[in-house]
Amino acid sequence: MAQNHNEFDEVHWDDYSNEPPDQDPGTDTNEWQQDLASSPPASFQSHSDNDIHHEQYTPQPMIISVQDPQKIDSSFVSYLIKTKTSLEAFSSPEPKPVRRRFQDFVWLYDALSNELPACIIPRLPDKYRMKYLKGDRFEPDFIEKRRIGLQWFLDRIANHPLLQVSVHVRIFLESRDFAKDKLVPNQQTNQLVNHRLISSLSDALLRTFAKVRKPEDRFVQMKEALDKLQDNLDVVDRLFARIGKRQLDLGDDYQDFSTSIRGLSVFEAKEGTSQNEIDLKLRKFAETAEAYATTLAQMSKNENLNYHGHIRELLSYCQAAKDQLKERDQKQVDFEEMTLYLQQLTQDRERLLHPGQSIPGSSLHLGEYVADQVYKMKGQNLTQTRRDRLSCIQIKLKELEQEVTVANDVHNMFSDRMVHEYAIFDQIRVKEMKQNLLDYVDRRVDFYKQGMDTWASVLPILESLDDID
């Protein structure tokens, strides 16, 4: 009875207009279908792991920027959100900038998780580390960190072909009456996806504890790749924590050194009063050391904020991807468990229809057999009981068959979606890494250039240190 999973490769999104009878058709679903219809359909037939069509993963142009944090009423911080996009659903290619606070981001995250449960939704900053618990929420360093994290969050949404077209995203980015617009009824766009098993069936399944029976290679590989990426990022993260601190300490040391030289210049001013302004030159040297210290501290701080910060955010994004893999696994588990149950019930029916015969491929359903014997002994009307039970099972079976179909659809939908999600995730993270590596290198290059200039500027002064007037 378990349908071969491959047949569902033929299924297109549009088939979901066949609602399971018990569910309410909602306009929401239609809207979602429309949205999806407007984006390039997924074609599964030619699908293979190595042959990913890039245009499927290419988002429409969209650039969002998070800027200008402002303290509002001493109770929260608001950020200025600016959008530029060619998506037609928007009121204009450059809608008027809006202000949003962290809570609004939380709303967006929740809305997207509900709307697109098969997608990898990027995590909000500070979910990985509860930094806001320590110290002041309004401290500038913290606010900057958060702003950058929110920027990455929106960048990922902007670069994701499904997320970027979500109505919630549009509301977030351009709504001028956000408090009202966000109360649009919670878009249960995909009933299928949020489908919860009918309770009568769920108790027959040990849902939470089952593992995938037939793990698929491609998902196993995805998980391994994600694990490796996370491990690597983790090592870099920890090392950078150490390096960051040491670099800051080094900056302080240069500062101290500069102070000492200044002190020395005071002595020299006394001694060589007639001469060549040794004290002035020493002070120039001290200034140079100080300038270098400042540049170093600046570079270090930026590196920490941007590069190191990104490593941490990327780790969080990886975790989101892994969690999504687990979700997908869960759908497979649901399907497999339900299929098993279906098998069992079918065998039960067979036994009822053909009592006494051994059913190929079934284990003795002891309960049924004992019940039979008891009835026999009690001399009850076996046939009547059997008919009752039979009709009961028939009903169950019918329901179950539908459920299995749904579960299979969900499973397939999640799996197919996962392949895309993973590709999108990889694409986004490579783009991010490239940008961040470029910034990392640029920052260092600038620092060394400035360092060279700073120290070179003091050379002629030092050369003249022992000049006699």
Next chain:
Amino acid sequence: MTTANSYYTPCSCNIHRLLTSDDSFIYITGSQKQSDAAGKAYVAYNIRLGSMESKHRYSEFESLCKALTKLHPTVIVPPIPEKHSIMDYAALQTRVKDDIAMVEKRKRMLQTFLNRVAKHPVLNHDHVFHRFLESGVPWSDVLHSPPLSIMPKNTMQMIVNNDILAARGNSNHILSSHLIPIPSATYILNNPDPQFEESEQFTYRVANYMSNNLEKSQRKVIRRLELANDYAELGAVYNGFSLNEENEVANAIEKIGQAVDASYSNMGEMVTMLEGDFAEPIQEYAQFAHTIKQVLKFRHMKHAQVEMIETSLASKKEHMQELSDMEGEARRLEEAIAREHTIGQNAVNVDDINNGTVDADGNPISAPNGFDPVQSNPYARPPTSPTTSSPSARRASISSPARRRSRYAWSGPMQMVNAVSHTIQGLIDVDPVATRRNQIGKTKDAINILEEALDITQLDLEGISKDVQADLDRFQTEKISDLKDMLLAFAKAHIRYCQKNLESWQEVKDDIDKIPVQF
């Protein structure tokens, strides 16, 4: 530099020639572990000047440094590396003797020491220094032969200025006389030289500053080798990272790993440069400050010595005056008696007057502490009582409040001791006149010695002051020149570091740019 030291033996030895030749840089070419007679291990350093080679261990360098300091107290002798500095322990955290880095550091600093000595206009003529550099001359020989073997114990007993020595023949040991005071370190000058006072205070402050502040903070900068090690680790991490990526991303990350690796070696290089060209000179200058303190102290003490000799001379002269006064009195009275030819009731024993037992009018004076004053204490004076109105007594009592002071400065026990000794002396001494004459003679001799010593030390002090000032000036010039070299080295090390890193990071950019991005 005005003159050389009185212990300076001019030589035209090989070494002197080498030092004045073109090839006059002294190298420490290597080091070896050796064992001494007792079997204990030590490190011997090989020294080469031109074609001359010699070998010495650290303790001999130390000994040389001490010898030069003693021979030339007006010269700022360059420092040798400290025996064991705490910083070395902390930074290296290894057994000091065996540590290669420690030996290398000593090599560098000892070499610098020898060359500073060789460049010094006074020290480079020193034959002891020459013999140190001579091959095959064991240091113990040098220690046990002149001039080191004949030097006076205390530098205050030395005559520094050679010209003085030449002018006075062999009066070298005059200052060793017990009459010549050696000032204590706490002596405060009555008439200090303002310029040197200022120099002393200044040097004191600089020495403090140097040792507390500068050395500490620049050491911290250099100790960031730890950061360099972190970079090495990061480079390895990036390499590992790249293995799990593909194609262009892998390549880019690998290249970043290489750039970070380069950072590590560049930083290591910078630290080494800074250690040799910057940190070590700073240590030297901290030590120099201490040496200068010592040189200034020597001059200060010489000045003190001059003052003390002056004081001593003045007091001796006063005493001389008293004695000759007494002599004069005695003669006049004798003459008077001779004229009178009578021993009248009023005649008194002149000597009793002189002894202070009878006043000028013949009235007995009681000794202040109840003993019978048999003989006089030359330093004692009859107490000024209103009754003594005779001119000589008055005159005697007016002069020398210092004398009175010195008399009353003798406390009770001293008076007793003196009285006792004089009593005993009186028992032995039959002829007070002869004693007095004797004392006059001795005092005259003492005055002569003191006068000569005063002459010598005053002249010497002039010379010393000039020499010290000159060496301070020379030092200041050298210091500025060294400071310039150090700071230049510091700046250049950083420029080089930044430049090399700049190059390696710039290269990486291309590889990152190559990463393909779909949108």
